[in-house]
Amino acid sequence: MTKATRPTDSEMEILNILWQKGPSTVREVHEILGENKDAGYTTTLKLMQIMFEKKLLKRDTGNKSHVYQAAVSQQQTQGQLLKRMIDNVFNGSASQLVMQALGNHKTDKKELDQIMEYLKEVEKKTKS
Amino acid sequence: MTKATRPTDSEMEILNILWQKGPSTVREVHEILGENKDAGYTTTLKLMQIMFEKKLLKRDTGNKSHVYQAAVSQQQTQGQLLKRMIDNVFNGSASQLVMQALGNHKTDKKELDQIMEYLKEVEKKTKS
DNA sequence: TTTTGCCTACGAATATTTTCGTAAACAAAC
DNA sequence: GTTTGTTTACGAAAATATTCGTAGGCAAAA
Numbered sequence: 001m002t003k004a005t006r007p008t009d010s011e012m013e014i015l016n017i018l019w020q021k022g023p024s025t026v027r028e029v030h031e032i033l034g035e036n037k038d039a040g041y042t043t044t045l046k047l048m049q050i051m052f053e054k055k056l057l058k059r060d061t062g063n064k065s066h067v068y069q070a071a072v073s074q075q076q077t078q079g080q081l082l083k084r085m086i087d088n089v090f091n092g093s094a095s096q097l098v099m100q101a102l103g104n105h106k107t108d109k110k111e112l113d114q115i116m117e118y119l120k121e122v123e124k125k126t127k128s
Numbered sequence: 129m130t131k132a133t134r135p136t137d138s139e140m141e142i143l144n145i146l147w148q149k150g151p152s153t154v155r156e157v158h159e160i161l162g163e164n165k166d167a168g169y170t171t172t173l174k175l176m177q178i179m180f181e182k183k184l185l186k187r188d189t190g191n192k193s194h195v196y197q198a199a200v201s202q203q204q205t206q207g208q209l210l211k212r213m214i215d216n217v218f219n220g221s222a223s224q225l226v227m228q229a230l231g232n233h234k235t236d237k238k239e240l241d242q243i244m245e246y247l248k249e250v251e252k253k254t255k256s
Numbered sequence: 257t258t259t260t261g262c263c264t265a266c267g268a269a270t271a272t273t274t275t276c277g278t279a280a281a282c283a284a285a286c
Numbered sequence: 287g288t289t290t291g292t293t294t295a296c297g298a299a300a301a302t303a304t305t306c307g308t309a310g311g312c313a314a315a316a
Contacts, residue, residue: 095239104207111223
């Protein structure tokens with residue numbers, strides 16, 4: 001039984017790509033990473049192999065170039081990391097985080113409306 | 129010039145204590161940490177010394193027991209970490225983060241109202 | 257004064273994450 | 287068939303974070 005690790009920063013970069021692009025080879029992921037980052041190919045490979053061992057990724061070894069895809073859902077992963085941050089950084093207060101996020105980040109009106117909408121939904125459910 | 133490091137998890141634990149309690153000795157911080165965690169005294173000491181070098185903490189060495197306090201503001205630090213998470217985990221969308229946070233975490237009505245209030249404020253400013 | 261206890265400083269062992277070099281497999285190009 | 291290029295696997299270096307042991311200072315208690 002291994003300790004419950006969360007995706008590291010580098011792992012998140014890869015997950016983001018796979019969530020967006022769907023199943024991809026190491027080469028494809030590496031290429032996209034390369035746009036912002038600068039590391040060798042085997043670095044990306046190794047990272048993805050480790051993620052496979054950790055069960056963050058699935059892979060199809062049918063072809064010469066293995067095809068990887070995310071084995072964890074984006075929602076679930078975001079939720080997990082968010083919870084962590086709320087606990088560690090915002091002393092358990094989700095609302096504090098929300099307000100901080102709304103305050104600092106310039107959010108345009110459309111987004112605010114969307115949030116407002118959502119908030120009403122949640123509130124409705126809570127009330128009942 | 130050193131690379132811009134962000135507070136690590138352990139460092140956040142200490143910062144949280146100092147933000148809440150105000151200036152404190154290593155012993156005091158260690159005691160509070162000990163409630164949830166279990167590490168030696170010198171571990172805490174070393175961490176705080178490193179944080180001092182990184183300028184995360186200030187200290188008064190006047191007394192035998194040095195008195196430490198946070199050198200970075202809670203707001204600013206939370207904002208920094210939040211921005212990071214929005215970028216790395218939520219593809220730059222603050223609103224996505226907000227809704228995820230509202231959805232997953234059980235937030236009680238009082239908090240929701242508070243957020244709603246705040247949201248209206250922000251929206252007012254945005255509109256004008 | 258000697259002992260005891262708590263403090264700091266510091267170096268180093270561990271653990272974790274990120275990086276890459278090298279070897280072997282394999283297929284396409286020559 | 288040999289070379290060339292791309293791939294995987296693997297080990298280990300490098301970078302970062304966490305932990306602790308030990309030595310020395312200092313003051314209160316004995």
